[in-house]
Amino acid sequence: MRFSPLVRMSGLAVAALSVATTAFAESNKNGPTDGDIGFQRSVTPVMDSITGFNNYWLVPIMIGIVVIVTVLMVYIMIRFRAKANPEPSKVTHNTMLEVVWTLVPVIILMALAVPSMKLLYFADVVPEAGLVIKATGNTWNWEYSYPDYEDKVDSYISSIVDIPHDEKRVNGEALTHDQIIAKLGADLGGRPYLLATDAPLVVPVDTIVKVLVTSNNNIHAFAVPQFGIKIDAVPGRINETWFKVKAGEEATYYGQCSEICGVNHAFMPIEVQVVSKAEFKRWIANGGSFTTQYSQNTIGGTQTATAQ
Ligand SMILES: [Cu+2]
Structure with a gap:
């Protein structure tokens, strides 16, 4: 059976789209997962919009363009090959074709620009916040403070759970990733290595949290993929973003810090513990302190901050 190029082209497009839809289907896990090619699962309205825009606008349009261009190239290479056309065509231009290939990209770009600008504005304008937190980048860790509860919670430093760099080599041999994880053992508490910290940022669920971001030294960036936020931490300047x-x-x-900032850039993770509103109140009332139980309690997915 022979199909016309158009039928074959649309068949290819449908196949590519279904592959993309499967690939971008949201996993129900939190955090990065091996083999992921899509975004991490969204848990905020902003990330919902980003995910939707990417999966249902950008990716289908990109796949469509790739498929059309590929099919046209293959068709042209076969149909107009030298062997089958001993007498070359003398056509130099086609006004209609030139108008179409100028207008179609303009229409595509405009169709992308409108929802894109709406999304940028949605993410950029901070709504009335229920909580304000401040994240300050240091070399190389994050420091969190709660301006609303300054009298109750001292600002604290959130450092990576890791072994000292000079202990990562034994007799000149570098430890493997698995060996480092085994060495950390209970300190890591089953949490992902290079992302786990000794003191996470604690915020209540279902609350608009305004994040003030700055830096003590060089430029860092505060980013949490599942929240759809990424904003530079610039010394002498306060940037703001939000999530709910x-x-x-x-x-x-x-x-993770998402602006290359120096030798330990890869070792300043951001860990955010989202707790119920009642639990957050208790945590604040207790001075926002963590017990050493914290890491142990997160083993096996008991995901509540331990306040003492
Ligand atoms: Cu950095």
Whole structure:
């Protein structure tokens, strides 16, 4: 059976789209997962919009363009090959064709620009916040403070759970990733290595949290993929962003410094513990302190901050 190029082209497009839809289907896990090619699972309205825009606008349009261009190239290479056309065509231009290939990209770009600008504005304008937190980048860790509760909670430093760099080599041999994880053992408490910290940022669920971001030294960036936030931490300047973790999504989320800032850039993770509103109140009332139980309690997915 022979199909016309158009039928074959649309068949290819449908196949590519279904592959993409499967690939971008949201996993129900939190944090990065091996083999992921899509975004991490969204837990905020902003990330919902980013995910939707990417999966249902950008990716289908990109796949469509790739498929059309590939099919046209293959068709042209076969149909107009030298062997089958001993007498070369003398056509130099086609006005209609030139108008179409100028207008179609303009229309595509405009169709992308409108929802893109709406999304940028949605993410950029901070709504009336229920909580303000401040994240300050240091070399190389994050420091968190709660301006609303300054009298109750001291600012604290959140450092990576790791072994000293000079202990990562034994007799000149570098430890493997697995050996480092085994060495950390209970300190890591089953949490992902290079993302786990000794003191996470604690925030309540279902609350608009305004994040003030700055730096003590060089430029860092505060980013949490599942929240859809990424903003530079610039010394002498305060940037702001916001997130609201949806009800029922109490869990631990991870991010990393996302602006190359120096030798330990890869070792300043961001760990966010999202707890119920009642639990957050208790945590504040207790001075926002962590017991050493913290890491142990997160083993096996008991995802509540331990206040003492
Ligand atoms: Cu950095």
